[in-house]
Amino acid sequence: MSTPNRTPALSRDQVAEAALGLVDAEGLNALSMRRLAGRLGVGTMTLYGYFRDKDDLLAAVVDAAAGDSPEWEERGGDWRAQLARLAHALRDGLERHPSLVQLRLRRPILTPAALRGTELAMGALLEAGLSRLDAARAFRSLFLYTFGFVAFSAGGSPDELRGQARGALAHLPPEEFPVLHASVEEMARTLSGDDQFEFGLAQLLDGIAARLERPQ
């Protein structure tokens, strides 16, 4: 009675994987139930046998993307080196599926695969000497900075972003914006690129170091 009389032809994972492929290839708004069903050679409404609604599917897609995450596994080095490595891994993971960043903003994902890096980072921070609460806060800062960095870089190609910024800044009234007017090039350089990420990361790690050295 509880045995299925017909076995499904697909699985949730297969559907989510196909959806992820579609999103990576053509962007988030190219993912419609009809298009996905067509690509799977299946009727549109069949998908609703696997997922309650599109939100349910999107959650599974984000999950699938988090699952292909890299090997955060290599350990070694002091806390600073470990955290830098984890921040880079997080950034790389996010940039591998840029379209999904805005989805992750809506509902944070808390699956084991996504929390592996968190576990390691928290371990490094505790080992460095922070309290549990300070470690959690420091990790959160690193996480938010990294996420913000990727989210803002995902708007377009680096050169395109920089070009727009240069144009807009150059046309500001110089008497009202003297500093920006003199710093157009420097501002444009921060809009994306490894050096900006590195700088902010070092800044945050310096902040942690300062807290560690401070007498408590």
Next chain:
Amino acid sequence: MSTPNRTPALSRDQVAEAALGLVDAEGLNALSMRRLAGRLGVGTMTLYGYFRDKDDLLAAVVDAAAGDSPEWEERGGDWRAQLARLAHALRDGLERHPSLVQLRLRRPILTPAALRGTELAMGALLEAGLSRLDAARAFRSLFLYTFGFVAFSAGGSPDELRGQARGALAHLPPEEFPVLHASVEEMARTLSGDDQFEFGLAQLLDGIAARLERPQ
């Protein structure tokens, strides 16, 4: 010949303001051209006389939201106090229209109204002794952190977010996630709230201070 034979009944600003009201009241996806036109007592296609398409309208909405920004004007204090004040102003401005955060991610806004705070922050950083490039990078770090903080808080009520996190973390396999399992409460506390924002802000400012003290 170039004189209009009929004067428009509305203005771009009025339409954008109404759209902003709709978004603030019911969320981003409640904003449709039909609903907006209905609320304005006007035919749907009339809106296309004011805006080329919906993207154009959305840009104007973001602009309108940035325009109602507060008085960042009060100066005084050292660079640390000034930057802290500006970061808080940015956060408050973003949280006043949470639905627009994801729009600003797609296309950064570079209007004078939005760049007023940037001008002041850059001024404070240069006055503190940073080079133009380091000042731009440091500002960018602060900006990205603040933006990430608001973007992630906008998912739901703080208590709701914390509750979900507590549940998910508590169900992790303890042998694989010993640190997280012991830090559930501390992790949950960082998901929103003033204290987390304050901590990350102080951490970034400490990082700037460390750079200032470092021999270059």
Next chain:
DNA sequence: CGCTGTACGGTACACCGTACGGCATGGTCC
């Protein structure tokens, strides 16, 4: 064989953004 629980998918509905073209208006010119 017939029964029944299940996977499948066609059709339909409400809604979306927007292209097109007709209409009423009121200022300009003869």
Next chain:
DNA sequence: GGACCATGCCGTACGGTGTACCGTACAGCG
């Protein structure tokens, strides 16, 4: 005054979306 016409307005229509509803066809069981 009358004709003209640029202009703002907007009804209709097209192709798309997510998904509710319901009929159908099949696999395993008695």
